[in-house]
Structures are given as structure tokens and as C-alpha cells.
Amino acid sequence: MATFQQLREGVASAWDTIAEGWRHLYRRASGAITRFIPHKNRSENAGQDGEITVRSSGWGILPAEVFDDDDQVVVRLESPGMEKEDFDIEVLEDTLIIRGEKRLSRERTEGRYHILECAYGSFERAIPLPAEVEPEQATARYRNGVLRIELPKTATQRRHRIQVSTR
16 A cells, blocks of 8 residues: 555656646647737726626637748738738747737627627737748738738748759
8 A cells, every 4th residue: 555655756746747748738839829918908998898808818829821932931820800000010030920909899789689799909929930031021911811921031041943954
């Protein structure tokens, strides 16, 4: 029969394994999830709207794709319901940083209930870039809920194809 000390060591070992598993999951998933921060001025969202904002705050997913081709890096980020003015985009070292704010939307019908509540907040998404880019020459376009950013690679990062001659 196990002693109390052996049981305690077994539980501690199991807890350490679980904690390490969570840390590993967090490291692997941190690039795919986005932290949404509720509006700072809650007075404008007083009453029921304020409750919506608090309830919906937290982590969320803004799906993104990164394409690395011969001459540029292309990033597509799904962010429906925004306007192009809602985005702040910058390149910091080897990371593309996209910030924005989704605003509260509310629709109500009292008879037979019809309530549509959407509440988000500010977000920031950092996407590691697979190559060195020229941020001054980057372009961004927002259409149909998708933000597309094209970042030309630096001359040293561009791929050069070599043709094989038959001579």
C-alpha cells in the first residue's frame, strides 16, 4: 500500500505533466487566437449593452493565411463587419501587427423575441513573417470581410530561378 508521501508525489507529478501540456498547447495556439479587449469607456455601453460587451470579451479566432511566393508575402485575415478605416497595420521587425476594433451592434424585436447581439472590442494579431519584406511598399485591401496585405520581399529574399540550358 502506498504511503501518504508517495501519493502526494504522484499527484504533484501528474499536476506538473498537466501544467506542461497546457503551456505547450498555449505556445502552439497563441499565433492562431486573438485577444479581444472590451471597450474602455463602459459608460457609452451602459445597461444591457454593457452586459453584452462584458459577456463577449475574451479570446477569439481571426482566421489568417500566410502565402510565401517568389516575390512577396501575402497575408489574408478574415474580419467581417469592419470598415477599412478600422484597421491599423504595421511591420515591426519580422512580424506583421494588425490592430482593429469591432464595434457593438444590436438589433431587437420584443414580440416573439428576435434579438441579435454582437459585441467585440479592440484586437491585436501578431503574425510572424516568413521572409524579410519592404514595409514601405506594402499594400492592403479590404473587401467582403477579408483583409489582404501584400508585402514585397527584399531583393535578397526573393527567389531566383535558374534555367538549365541544353548546351
